[in-house]
Amino acid sequence: MSKIIASAAIRGAHHLVRQAEEMLAKTIAEKGEHTPFEFPDTAYYLPMIYAMTGFPVKTLSDMKVALGMAKEQLHPEPEENLWKPYLGEALDSGMASLFAEEIMMALRYIQGLEPVTDPETGYVYNGFITDTIQRNLGIQLVDGTMPGFAAIIGAAPDDDTAVKIVRELQEKNILTFLSGHSNGNSVARQLLRKGIELGWETRIVPVGPDTEHTIYPLSWSVRASLIFGGKKPGDFRAHLKYTKDRVFAFALVLGELDDIKWTTGAGAINMGYPAVCDTDVPVIHPTGVCIYEEVEKEFDHDKIVQKVIEVRGLKIIVEKPPIPVSYGPAFEGERIRKEDMFIEFGGARTPAFEWVRMREMEEIEDGKILVTGENWKECFEQGGKMPLAIIIDVAGRKMQKDFESVIERKVHHNINEAQGVWHMGQRDINWIRINHNAKKDGFTLEHLGIINATMTHSRFRSIVDKVQVTVYTDEKDVLKFQEEARAAYKERDRRLGGLVDDAVDTFYSCLLCQSFAPSHVCVISPERLGLCGAYNWLDCKAAFEIDPTGGNQPILKGDLIDSKYGRYTGIDEYLKKASGGALETLNLYTIMENPMTSCGCFECIVAIVPEANGVMIVQRGHTGMTPVGMKFSTLAGTVGGGTQNPGFMGIGRNFIVSRKFLSGDGGIKRVVWMTKNLKESLREAFDGRAEEEGAPGLLDKIADETVCEDSEKLLEFLAGVGHPALEMEPII
Ligand code: SF4
Ligand code: ZN
Secondary structure (H helix, E strand, O other): OEOOOHHHHHHHHHHHHHHHHHHHHHHHHHHOOOOEOOOOOOOOOOHHHHHHHOOOOOEHHHHHHHHHHHHHOOOOOOEOOEOOOOHHHHHHHHHHHHHHHHHHHHHHHHOOOOOOEOOOOOOEOOOOOOHHHHHHHHHHHHOOOOOOEEEEEEOOOOHHHHHHHHHHHHHOOOEEEEEOOEOOEOHHHHHHHOOOOOEOOOOEEEEEOOHHHHHHHHHHHHHHHHHOOOOOOOOHHHHHHHHHHHOOEEEEEEOOOOHHHHHHHHHHHHOOOOEEEOOOOOOOOOOOOOOOOOEEEOOOOOOHHHHHHHHHOOOOOOOOOOOOOOEOHHHOOOOOOHHHEEEEEEOOOOOEEEEEEEOOHHHOOOOOEEEEOOOHHHHHHHOEEEOEEEEEEEEOOOOOOOHHHHHHHOHHHHHHOEOOEEEEOOHHHOEEEEEHHHHHOOOOHHHHHHHHHHHHHHHOEOOEOEEEEEEEOOHHHHHHHHHHHHHHHHHHHHHHHOOOHHHOOEEEEEOHHHHOOOOOOEEEEOOEOOOOOOOOHHHHHHHHHHOOOOOOOEEEOOOEEEOOOOEEHHHHHHHHHHOOOOOOOOOOOOOOOOOOOEOOOOOEEEEEEHHHOEEEEEEOOOOOOOOOOOOHHHHHHHHOOOEOOOOEEEEOHHHHHOOOOOHHHOHHHHEEEEOHHHHHHHHHHHHHHHHHOOOOOHHHHOEOOOOOOOHHHHHHHHHHHOOHHHHOOOOO
16 A cells, blocks of 8 residues: 655645635735625535535635635645655645635636636536535435445546546446546546546536546535534534545546645545555655555556445445446436437337236246347337337236336336436336447347346345246237236226325335434325435335335334324334434424424425415425525525424425325415426326315415515515415414
8 A cells, every 4th residue: 555645735735725815815806805605506605614614605705714724724834855744734734725725616716717618628517516416416325326426536548548447437336526637638538539428417527627626526525414414514523524434435546646636635535535546656755755545556447446446445236237238327317319319119209118017926937038029120120210018027925016116117217227228208108219339239129128127136136036028019019018008007096096194004214314314214104205206105115025124114103193293103103213312203294393304315395484374395406596585505404414393394396296295284275485397397286186175276376486586575476366375374
């Protein structure tokens, strides 16, 4: 193991702090020190500085104060021959460097220099990473689909090596940030030259061309501690422990190292993120260079990814079906444009559907893939469009009829995760495209069957003992089975409709988010899905069958203590245990008293608007102001971390149209403001619910951002349309 050079880290820190000071002085001279600043879509000011010191930087003069804090961490710059060999000094300097870099980036935003556009390729880097991204990725992080983050700094020796490294990370489902350069080259440029699709969808995110831009992923990762961990701003020890224990990040440094790379690396090492370099980093300098052991080297680019995964101690389980293209969630976001498309199915162009069907054990043969249809081979050779039915027959001793829909919902991911294959929709409104490259690599219709068989086994092991897949391509077959499938979908919907909270004696917990928010428990009932929107009652039931000791546990409801607010003895008992004593009691159907806790990955936030005697709802990603005077990002900051906050609650989008939505507080008639996006996407179900509540046309009496973003105008609007909330009993 080789060692990082403290003197380089200290020297780099001095350089960065000086540079930040100069930039700040210049900007203050131009704009005045009261000039306000905020990064896009964050509630955490300059997040690294805020997490570590608790000091909210809001103006240029605040930056001066923060830079003063950075300077306090600086140790004297080592002289050439008198290197001061102390680990602690390098680490302190590393943190000073991160502060300086964060301030520099803020100043660059003020000057309109961020995000950077690459002059050679015209590519626009991501720049600052928002809170929304942190929340969007929440579930993938906790359920293990995304095992970690990589920061690649510099450039690979050649374009092909860059592609190879990044593909390997993608296949392991690791989110990769790119920054910095080496010898006038960068991994971002190398990938662009090779036509690799960059961005959040493919999990390769270039943040900026300089080493200093590495602060973006770092200041983003520390927000996991603020958002999910509920750690207090200023409690730097808690944050550093959290990032080390729970945020699985690491760096690959490609190409030569300089002082700035060393000092930024020292900052990252503080957070518990190690690095592997591909150059011969010096070991111990004869004069006693300060050292520490978080930097490794690996010259072989075939081994470098594996090496860093070992160094960080990541657990990676990747299930890949035997198909001729790459496979993994990183390929899920790929789009296939018309020009790149070889063939398509469904999408209202041809009849198509997908259907999971429960069978008896003796009726099917495990692993059998059948492609039936006259001339399907020739037709597939020609490209264009074709009818397609995918029928997945499953059998298993623990299989239940109710799990058909749970398994079927995964078909989207099963197919989409193949590189060069794209899937949208479900049931009989699905749409599949295969691109020319996948075809060239040997992908066939049989592989659609293989993918579904392999992944159904792997995702539902212990429910499913046998999987057989039949693919039909003749229009008459597709149409015939489509009728059968439609009847089955209908029957399923009917059963699901009858599945209500009062009809079952068991709810389920979801504890997945405890890896980030240790006291958070989602209580999931038939009429209330998890707040991330990804798990409903049936999903949890299936998950418990698959893994009885996993993150979804049955909760016996016990005795009803309060029917209005939805409080049960069994749930309270369970909650006390599962939250480690942090929670005493929970009311399922109110926002006003002991409501459900929120981890941080909620799809929407409900908040009371006392003046309007109702509630408002805003979804993640909405950046505008709301009538409670807070944006989503600020609201989210007050709701997360696994605590109960009466008057505020994170929820899954579909809960809004549940009969149990705030039923103890008066139900959907309490909704006075809701974003246009929510209104549009829920319209049909919402109208049905409003009708049931005796308030037809309610949706149009609910204000949205096009009507108002403050409570005064909201009240005017509500009075004008005669919103029912104004007549209801006081919510407080
Ligand atoms: Fe996290 Fe709740 Fe979603 Fe489970 S259901 S992943 S605990 S938010
Ligand atoms: Zn969560």
